[in-house]
Amino acid sequence: MFRIGVRRLVLALWLSSAALGAVVDTARAADPANKPEFRDHAVQLAAHYVEATVAQAQAAAAAETLDRQKERLSAGGGSDNVIDMLRGLSPEERRTLEGMLERSASMVVTALERDVEAAARRRKQLTDDWRELRTGLYHQQLELYEVLASQKIAGQLASLLSVDNRWFWLFGLISIASLAAITLHERRHELRRWLHGGRARALGLSKFLAGTLAALILMTLITFILGDRVYLWLLQAGMGDETSPHQRFVAENADLDKSLAQATSDRDAAQANYRAAFEKWKNLHPSEGQQAALVEHDDQQRRLTVRLAEEQSAANTVAEHTGRDLKDLESAQAKLADSKKLRDAYVRQKQWIRGGLGGVLLGLAATGGVVFKRGVRIRKQTTRETCPLCLGHGTFEPVGDVNHQGLEMARCKNVISEHPYEECDFTFSAMYRQNVKLCFPTLGIPQAGKTHWLAMVYRELNRGNYPNVIQFERIRSTSSDDFDVVVDEILNKKLGPMATQVGRIPHPLIFNFLDHDPFGVSNVLVNIFDYSGEVIRSQTIEDRQRQRALDGDGFFFFLDPTEPSETQSQALAGFREDLRRIKGVRAGKQVHVPIALCVSKLDLMVNESYADPHGGGAIEKLYRDLGELGWEPNVATIEARSKLMGQLRDTVWPGWQIERQIDDLFGGRFLFFPLSPVGLDGLGERDLTRRTIAPVGLLEPLLWLLHMNGYPVLA
Numbered sequence: 001m002f003r004i005g006v007r008r009l010v011l012a013l014w015l016s017s018a019a020l021g022a023v024v025d026t027a028r029a030a031d032p033a034n035k036p037e038f039r040d041h042a043v044q045l046a047a048h049y050v051e052a053t054v055a056q057a058q059a060a061a062a063a064e065t066l067d068r069q070k071e072r073l074s075a076g077g078g079s080d081n082v083i084d085m086l087r088g089l090s091p092e093e094r095r096t097l098e099g100m101l102e103r104s105a106s107m108v109v110t111a112l113e114r115d116v117e118a119a120a121r122r123r124k125q126l127t128d129d130w131r132e133l134r135t136g137l138y139h140q141q142l143e144l145y146e147v148l149a150s151q152k153i154a155g156q157l158a159s160l161l162s163v164d165n166r167w168f169w170l171f172g173l174i175s176i177a178s179l180a181a182i183t184l185h186e187r188r189h190e191l192r193r194w195l196h197g198g199r200a201r202a203l204g205l206s207k208f209l210a211g212t213l214a215a216l217i218l219m220t221l222i223t224f225i226l227g228d229r230v231y232l233w234l235l236q237a238g239m240g241d242e243t244s245p246h247q248r249f250v251a252e253n254a255d256l257d258k259s260l261a262q263a264t265s266d267r268d269a270a271q272a273n274y275r276a277a278f279e280k281w282k283n284l285h286p287s288e289g290q291q292a293a294l295v296e297h298d299d300q301q302r303r304l305t306v307r308l309a310e311e312q313s314a315a316n317t318v319a320e321h322t323g324r325d326l327k328d329l330e331s332a333q334a335k336l337a338d339s340k341k342l343r344d345a346y347v348r349q350k351q352w353i354r355g356g357l358g359g360v361l362l363g364l365a366a367t368g369g370v371v372f373k374r375g376v377r378i379r380k381q382t383t384r385e386t387c388p389l390c391l392g393h394g395t396f397e398p399v400g401d402v403n404h405q406g407l408e409m410a411r412c413k414n415v416i417s418e419h420p421y422e423e424c425d426f427t428f429s430a431m432y433r434q435n436v437k438l439c440f441p442t443l444g445i446p447q448a449g450k451t452h453w454l455a456m457v458y459r460e461l462n463r464g465n466y467p468n469v470i471q472f473e474r475i476r477s478t479s480s481d482d483f484d485v486v487v488d489e490i491l492n493k494k495l496g497p498m499a500t501q502v503g504r505i506p507h508p509l510i511f512n513f514l515d516h517d518p519f520g521v522s523n524v525l526v527n528i529f530d531y532s533g534e535v536i537r538s539q540t541i542e543d544r545q546r547q548r549a550l551d552g553d554g555f556f557f558f559l560d561p562t563e564p565s566e567t568q569s570q571a572l573a574g575f576r577e578d579l580r581r582i583k584g585v586r587a588g589k590q591v592h593v594p595i596a597l598c599v600s601k602l603d604l605m606v607n608e609s610y611a612d613p614h615g616g617g618a619i620e621k622l623y624r625d626l627g628e629l630g631w632e633p634n635v636a637t638i639e640a641r642s643k644l645m646g647q648l649r650d651t652v653w654p655g656w657q658i659e660r661q662i663d664d665l666f667g668g669r670f671l672f673f674p675l676s677p678v679g680l681d682g683l684g685e686r687d688l689t690r691r692t693i694a695p696v697g698l699l700e701p702l703l704w705l706l707h708m709n710g711y712p713v714l715a
Helices: 002-030 039-074 080-087 091-149 153-161 163-186 188-195 204-225 229-238 245-284 290-338 340-385 450-462 478-491 533-537 544-549 565-583 602-607 618-629 635-647 658-666 700-708
Strands: 396-398 409-412 415-418 421-423 427-429 436-444 471-474 509-514 523-530 555-559 595-599 670-674
Touching: 039 091, 039 245, 039 290, 091 245, 091 290, 163 188, 163 340, 245 290, 436 450, 436 533, 436 544, 436 565, 436 700, 450 471, 450 478, 450 509, 450 523, 450 555, 478 509, 523 700, 533 544, 533 565, 555 565, 555 700, 565 658, 595 658, 595 700, 602 618, 618 635, 635 670, 635 700, 658 670, 670 700
Parallel strands: 436 523, 436 555, 555 595, 595 670
Antiparallel strands: 396 409, 409 427, 415 421, 471 509, 509 523
């Protein structure tokens, strides 16, 4: 119930994201007053131009005024004549005149301060008005340029990468990402199956979705990170050699910055020269008492005079630029009015483009949801209606509770053959029909140990000898009753299993597994078909039993270390050739199913000619290394055991390149599994009455095939 709720939440998220992205951005495009957000940069450029122009005018005026003050000081101007005159008066007259001069100087300073404040207010008001005017001029010029550029193909495409589309692309990314996430979650087993192996490829079914997602990620990153740089570049590309207003704005600001830097440098130099001249003059006319105050007032008057000159010059400059910009604005507005039809067409064009994309996005998300839901329903229906034995579809019929009181059973009534007449007759509990069914056939030459291995696997699972990371449940079937007999003969009567009959497709031995998938636990029925060795050795592809044996989700291919390589290599080559035909895989391509190369009869290798009769050879080393690795069923140990067995391949089967023969078809989806259904006690003894049954390596091939099919059951 929780997983269903999450799935519905994600579905709602992607549909609402698509709808919101389409509606919001279409509404924004429909509003002619809505200016593209890239014009915020134009606001910054206009403000920078205005402030830099004002600063340049102030610096130039300050430099000019300071130069005049410096020349006056150098020529003996200033308060020196007054100070010299004061020295010739009596103390009483000097004090009276100093007081009068100080009051007069204070009044002059106060008046200058008022004039400076008034000039600064006027300059600020003019500057604010000009900044607003110039911003409007920039917007008008950019809009006129957009209208003209919209007539070009590049301009039409450029509007898609405008910053004002960034939420459009973000909502689209969210919707497609949600669709991709829920699709990949639903198909996670297929994805893992494709990705497992030495030369894995991407899941072909998701290529379109992955490509769409990548495109939306790119669009979103472009609009959020790069802003309107790509948009403006495309506009410029569409207009050929014509310089865009934005480029012109940037160039004007760059030139202005250079002029400002020079003016600032000139002002600083003039300031330094003035201070040097003032200090020199001050040292030539030392003053005491109130005379020092007169000198200080004189300095204040000079500084205020400079500030007043700065403010007045800046105000005049701003007024001059305002007049020019006002004329330019009127011209731009007139041109826009003349191109009203083009402007309206441009707005409608943007609306249609964005609305169309929004509709496509919404349609893609909605269609994706419908296709996804339909696909899930079809897969579930196919799983429910497909017989794991004959692969017939829609051939199940209820048969009540045959031999299973209280349980409804389902039987496949598919007709396998008309001459002679033969029905599938596969019967199992109807409660398992909706479960995913994996089919794993056992293949190999006759007497390779397939049935013996499967019987002991059946016994070990029934006894609970499986890892804690999985859950297992026995399912009664026709084959389970047969294998109960086989297990009894092996354990109690110490008889090896009889050869498997070839007459018909064998009924599978069914196991019910529950994996430990962190993204959602899955229940899967594993159907293991115990095929006779004659199927792989002598039957042709036209035989229905061989066709069914090659149509599996994974394979157990048994290699007998007590038999030479010739017969086994021929059987493997025939298997490869017919598997390509059954799966429809061309030469050079791969099947995305795993194959477990089960090296059975591990305990009997000591009797073979490649084993050192005196001990200490490669076989004894293999036993020792396997013992050191242990028999824990985990991926690392399984791969290490496979590597040990692979290193011994030339010793057991000289000249047989098994890995090369397998790898080009299965693409790395294979491992060697050394195992023994009897155990490693009493090495070399074939008489079961003299052996203690303690199997090793039995479950690893089965668990590995499950793991490679996307059902995590191995640590």
